[in-house]
Amino acid sequence: MIIGIFTDTFYPEVNGVATSCLNLYQQLQKRGHTVHVYAPKCKGWEALQSDTVHYLESAQFILLKDRNVAFPGMGTIRQALDMHFDVVHTNSEFVMGFLGTYIARHTGCVRVHTYHTVWEDYTYYVTHGLGDNTAKSFAKKYSEWWCDRFDRVIVPTAKTENLLRQYGVEAPIDIIPSGMDLGRFSPERHSAEEKAVLPVWKAPSGIIGLETALGLAVTELVKKGHLTTMQLVEKMCVNPAKLYHFDKGYLTEGGDADIVIFNENEEWTVTDDEIASKSHNTPFIGTKLFGRVKYTICGGKIVYKD
DSSP states (O other): OOEEEOSSOOOOOOOOHHHHHHHHHHHHEEEEEEEEEEEOOOGGGGTTTOOSSEOOOOOEEESSSEEEEOOOOHHHHHHHTOOOOHHHEEOOOHHHHHHHHHHHHHHHOEEEOOOEEEEEEEEHHHTTTTTTHHHHHHHHHHHHHHHSSSSEEEOOOOOHHHHHHHHTTSOOOEEEEOHHHHSGGGGSSSOOHHHOOGGGGTTTTOOOHHHHHHHHHHHITTTTTTTOOOHHHHHIIHHHHHTTEEEEEEOOOOOOOOOOEEEEEEEEEGGGGOOOOSSOOOOTTTEEEEEEEEEEEEETTTEEOO
16 A cells, blocks of 8 residues: 655654654555655754655744644645555644645545544643643544544554543544554563673663662662652652643542552562563662562552562
8 A cells, every 4th residue: 555644743853753653654664565754854854854754844833842843835745645645644633634634635545543642631831821721621622623534543542542532532443552663672682691781781771670669769768768758759659740740649539540559668679580571681689678569550450469
């Protein structure tokens, strides 16, 4: 098939949407499809321009200065129309998304859209709290209107699908996690000898940290008197939620039951056998730590029990 990908951000920019679009472009090509990408020019675009990657003239977006806005010219539009795409896949609800839907409408091809960003969670960056509820309401209505223009909508998670259904979206929705190349995290990508290199920070895949984060924080910060337990909870749970404007980090009736229950006085030893991550790179094997996780509850369901 001949497939057109239209996006407001693409490699070499580094963000979730750009990475997702790059993976999609590469994987569709591997399956024998002819794929063309249309995206705004960004820093470093010159080295990646090709017959199938088309960077459009652009300018810095006023509200988000790390993003560029494309200005599609008639030459680009005519070229895209002449491609006679079988599928147009948009990854933007804005300039490049409108360009993609214009091309699809005039060629009669299949229209697919990936809804990457839950915009109601990001209105604060534009409103800075002024009229934010109105902005969130608009984001929901706009998302509903946009998604219902397509033959199929792709979302990365069931949570996003449920959210779009709450908005009133009626278009068919498929759940396809598309943000990363899992091959990069394959245990076979590097040999055991490479991973065991000393010092550990020179290991090609870096080190893991999530499974030891709480234990290290309790042992090195709480037990040594640098923080109280409640201050640690604030820094690891409450404050990150505030910084990202997530409605998380607290317990309330009817709220999301995302809870970690731990015993700050229980001592445990980091062992290779207990590591759940695919990579076992850590300098803390054999280290005794305080702060043992007993339960992890996500969305009201127990997903881990010691």
